[in-house]
Amino acid sequence: MTTMKRLILSSLGALGLLAAAGGAAHAGFKYASLPVYVYSTSASGGLGYARNQTGDTNQFIGCEVYVIGSPASQTVYCWAQSATRQYASCSTTNPAFISAVESMTDYSYLSFGFDTTGKCTVVATDNESGNTPMVP
Amino acid sequence: MKTPRTVMVGALVIGVVAGFALRGAVRPGVDVGDLRNLVLSETQRLGDQLDQLERGQRAAGVAQQLARADRAEAPSASPSSSVAVAAAPPPGAADDETSALDESAVAAHAERGRAVIAAALTTGTWTETQRTALRDEMVSLPPDEVRKLMREVIVAANEGKLRPEEGRGPMF
Numbered sequence: 001m002t003t004m005k006r007l008i009l010s011s012l013g014a015l016g017l018l019a020a021a022g023g024a025a026h027a028g029f030k031y032a033s034l035p036v037y038v039y040s041t042s043a044s045g046g047l048g049y050a051r052n053q054t055g056d057t058n059q060f061i062g063c064e065v066y067v068i069g070s071p072a073s074q075t076v077y078c079w080a081q082s083a084t085r086q087y088a089s090c091s092t093t094n095p096a097f098i099s100a101v102e103s104m105t106d107y108s109y110l111s112f113g114f115d116t117t118g119k120c121t122v123v124a125t126d127n128e129s130g131n132t133p134m135v136p
Numbered sequence: 137m138k139t140p141r142t143v144m145v146g147a148l149v150i151g152v153v154a155g156f157a158l159r160g161a162v163r164p165g166v167d168v169g170d171l172r173n174l175v176l177s178e179t180q181r182l183g184d185q186l187d188q189l190e191r192g193q194r195a196a197g198v199a200q201q202l203a204r205a206d207r208a209e210a211p212s213a214s215p216s217s218s219v220a221v222a223a224a225p226p227p228g229a230a231d232d233e234t235s236a237l238d239e240s241a242v243a244a245h246a247e248r249g250r251a252v253i254a255a256a257l258t259t260g261t262w263t264e265t266q267r268t269a270l271r272d273e274m275v276s277l278p279p280d281e282v283r284k285l286m287r288e289v290i291v292a293a294n295e296g297k298l299r300p301e302e303g304r305g306p307m308f
Contacts, residue, residue: 060305068271073279077286079293079306087299089290089307091283118290 031130034109036061036082042122043080043088044111047104048132058083061110063101063123076101078112078120090114090121097123107133242277249273249285257292262300262307271308 034046036059045061053059063078076098079089090112092098100123104110109131113122252269256262270289274282289307292298300307 057303062305064306064308066308068274069279069282070276071279073282075279075283075286077290077306077308081300081305085299087293087296089293091286091290093279093283114290114294116291118287118294 029130031109031132034132035059036080038080038082038086038088041115042111042113043078043082044109045080045082046107046109046132048107048134051134052132053083056083058085063104063110063112065098065101074098076120076123078110078123080110080112088112088114090118092120092123094120100125103127107131242281245273245276246281246285249277249281250288253285253288253292256289256298260297260299262289262293262298262304264301264304267304267308274308 031046031049034049035053036045036050037043043061045059047061050059050061058081061080063076066075066077067073068075073093074095075091075093077089077091078101079087081087097120104125105127107127109126109128111122111124111126112120115121249270252266252273256266270285274285277285286308289298293300293307298307
């Protein structure tokens with residue numbers, strides 16, 4: 001009887017370990033941290049990660065597609081602010097950059113580069129499963 | 137007797153004239169496509185001439201209205217000055233006048249936009265009110281002027297001279 005109990009407990013333990021392992025594999029890879037960084041000619045950060053920071057209202061990052069002017073035309077404007085309130089921004093009318101911005105989602109990781117005139121030199125949007133999604 | 141002869145001669149003359157006309161219109165070796173192209177090009181040319189005439193008339197109308205306004209403001213103006221104002225300017229002159237007006241309006245909007253930025257630079261903060269004020273000017277500006285104003289704000293922000301007010305993200 002004791003042997004039977006041990007066998008049952010061992011089986012349950014093994015099943016529990018399997019379930020835990022299965023759960024971990026199901027969760028998939030996640031980036032631990034995607035904070036907003038601002039450098040002298042570039043900025044980057046995760047949209048979801050920045051939004052989800054509790055107790056830190058400084059971090060934000062994003063882009064807007066403006067249709068403005070007479071005649072109206074499209075201009076992309078990207079901006080970022082780090083936890084230490086370092087601010088960076090740029091604008092562009094390059095259609096390829098506009099397409100990149102339009103592909104962004106609420107779990108995108110965004111990075112952009114800029115020159116001394118404020119013109120965007122790079123716009124990169126990374127939409128992948130490891131990124132942090134926004135929590136409302 | 138006299139009438140049938142007149143008819144006969146008339147028919148003969150009409151026949152000959154019609155024959156020549158037909159031969160002229162459909163000559164052997166003349167492609168119908170060529171004729172169609174000729175008709176099309178002539179139609180196009182006439183259309184262009186009509187457009188020019190219309191533009192000239194419109195310009196003349198504007199000039200006449202200006203002349204009337206001048207006369208109303210200055211009744212003692214000499215007839216020669218009225219005639220000079222009423223003279224129809226060449227085609228396209230009215231468009232030039234419009235673009236000149238647009239240019240002054242654009243310059244005014246751009247100037248007001250720059251004033252908004254200059255005011256913000258004195259405090260170092262870009263407020264929601266200034267953001268809205270700049271937008272109000274940008275909507276009436278051509279794309280290159282919009283970009284110029286945006287870049288002014290962007291460069292100032294990147295250099296740390298301008299900062300969005302607390303809790304604000306985009307500057308525009």
